[in-house]
Structure formats: structure tokens, C-alpha cells
Amino acid sequence: MTRLSVNLNKVALLRNSRGGGEPDVVRAASVCLEAGAHGLTVHPRPDARHARTDDVIALAALCRQRGVEFNLEGNPFAGAREGYPGFVALCELARPDQATLVPDDDGQLTSDHGFDFARDAARLRAPVSVLQALGCRVSLFADAGADVEQAAAIGVQRIELYTGPYAEGHARGDTATLAPFVDTARRARDAGLGVNAGHDLNQDNLDPFLAAVPGVLEVSIGHALIGEALYDGLAATVARYVRIVGG
Structure with a gap:
């Protein structure tokens, strides 16, 4: 069964646009x-x-209380600054079950590409080692077609496939965009890696993706889910995704 992890960034973004505490991220x-x-x-x-x-910190505590997985995403090379201790330090504070490393620049609007493992593998080894010593399962954001064998050589447990190109292809009726994801997931599993997926997945394109790419362990969905929840309600929308992933 594929597991659904709900990304709550957009709830926090809405709260921050007004200030104060509403909508409440922990309540959501x-x-x-x-x-x-x-x-x-x-x-x-x-x-x-x-x-x-x-x-x-609050979401990590909630997940521990409920006995569910907490997945923390971020760039391990982003430096500390006021209000942000740095990703590895934040993991040390929160002790997430999974740390998903993403090569985002500071000013990047959203995640839009995976790591270049040929270029980044050597410098990823140190933060991966620290995170694993903290007890985190480590996943690396990866493009379809990436050299996932090099990711496996770093010693991580999973990759997360960046599914933006698939979502774009699905929206225009182009089924050919699925093939690279099927191949990359197969090679990842052959290399001993678990496979997660995320970005621009929604109720229309998730089921075809999971049918074509078997063995996906987890999908992380936020932007589309929160947008759909504006029309249909948060609980109802999450329940529909849970049915799609087979939960």
C-alpha cells in the first residue's frame, strides 16, 4: 500500500499572509x-x-502522539539565519521519522528539480550521515532519469521522484511522460532504494501514476490537496486521497 503524507505548507502560508494563528496548522x-x-x-x-x-516542533510532537510519520523536507546546505537554524539542526530539534533532502535555492518559489548525483553525491554524504545518526530515514529528491545508483551509493534509504513533469504531461494527455518514472523507480528498487513521489500530484493524476509505477511507498501531496479542499472540505479531500492510495 502507498502511504499518504499531507504537506501543510499552504496552510502555514495562508496563516502567514494575515498574521496571527489562523488557520491553525496543528488543527489542520x-x-x-x-x-x-x-x-x-x-x-x-x-x-x-x-x-x-x-x-x-509542534507537528513533530503531534506525530509522535498519534504514532504517525513526520517527514521534514529541506536543503541540507541552506545556512542558518534568524528564525531558521539550518535544516540539519532543525532535524536535530524535531527528530523527524524521515528527512527528505531537496536542492532548493533560498529564493526558489517551489521545488522544481532533483539532485544532480554526479555533482552532489560527495557533499551529500556528510549531512546524510548526521541525519541517519539522529535516527532519520533519509530520502533524496530525484528527477526521472537520474542516476539513482549513485544515490544508493551514498547510503540513503529512499528517493522521492519529482513528479512535476508527469503532472504536466498528464494534464495535456501525454502518456509518454510516465515511462521515465517507471524506469527510474525500477532502477531505484533494483539498487535497494525505496521510492516516494511528490509534486503536483492530484486526484486526477495520482491513480494512473500509482498504477504505472508499482511499489511507490509514499506520496507527499500539499498544494493540490489544499486547493481541492477549498471546494470540498479538508477531511473529505484527504479521505478521497486515502482511497486512491488504497489506505
Whole structure:
């Protein structure tokens, strides 16, 4: 069964646009879990434009209380600054079950590419080692077609496939965009890696993706899910995703 981790960044972004505490990120997280979500994700950026350090600590505590997975995403090379201790330090504070490393620049609007393992493998080894010593399962954001064998050589447990190109292809009726994901997932599993997926997945394109790419362990979905929830309600929307992933 594929597990659903709900990304709550957009709830935090909406709160931050007005100031104050509404909508409440932890309350939204509780609704998602009560509706059947298997875990929670946030990707705090150094500029704190959505999820903040206090959100990370509160959500980590909620996940421990509920016995579900907490997935923390971020760039391990982003430096510390006021309000943001750095990704590895944040993991040390929160002790997430999974740390997903993403090569985002500070000012990047959203994640839009995976690591270049030929270029980045050597410098990834140190933060991966530290995170694993903290007890985190480590996943690396990867493009379809990436050299996932090099990712496996770093010693991580999983990759997360960046599914933006698939979502774009699905929206225009181009089924050919699936093939590279099928091949990359197969090679990852052959190399001993678990496979996660995320970015621009929604209720329309998730089921075909999971049918074509067997063995996906987890999908992280936030932007589309929160957008759909504006129309249909948060609990109902999460429940529909849980049915799609087979939960």
C-alpha cells in the first residue's frame, strides 16, 4: 500500500499572509490524520514564508502522539539565519521519522528539480550521515532519469521522484511522460532504494501514476490537496486521497 503524507505548507502560508494563528496548522494536521492520512510533511524555507520552526516542533510532537510519520523536507546546505537554524539542526530539534533532502535555492518559489548525483553525491554524504545518526530515514529528491545508483551509493534509504513533469504531461494527455518514472523507480528498487513521489500530484493524476509505477511507498501531496479542499472540505479531500492510495 502507498502511504499518504499531507504537506501543510499552504496552510502555514495562508496563516502567514494575515498574521496571527489562523488557520491553525496543528488543527489542520489533526483533521488530516483523523481523515486517514498516514503522515505529515512540511518544507520550511529559510525565509519562513510558510512553515516555521515552531510549526515543525509542534507537528513533530503531534506525530509522535498519534504514532504517525513526520517527514521534514529541506536543503541540507541552506545556512542558518534568524528564525531558521539550518535544516540539519532543525532535524536535530524535531527528530523527524524521515528527512527528505531537496536542492532548493533560498529564493526558489517551489521545488522544481532533483539532485544532480554526479555533482552532489560527495557533499551529500556528510549531512546524510548526521541525519541517519539522529535516527532519520533519509530520502533524496530525484528527477526521472537520474542516476539513482549513485544515490544508493551514498547510503540513503529512499528517493522521492519529482513528479512535476508527469503532472504536466498528464494534464495535456501525454502518456509518454510516465515511462521515465517507471524506469527510474525500477532502477531505484533494483539498487535497494525505496521510492516516494511528490509534486503536483492530484486526484486526477495520482491513480494512473500509482498504477504505472508499482511499489511507490509514499506520496507527499500539499498544494493540490489544499486547493481541492477549498471546494470540498479538508477531511473529505484527504479521505478521497486515502482511497486512491488504497489506505
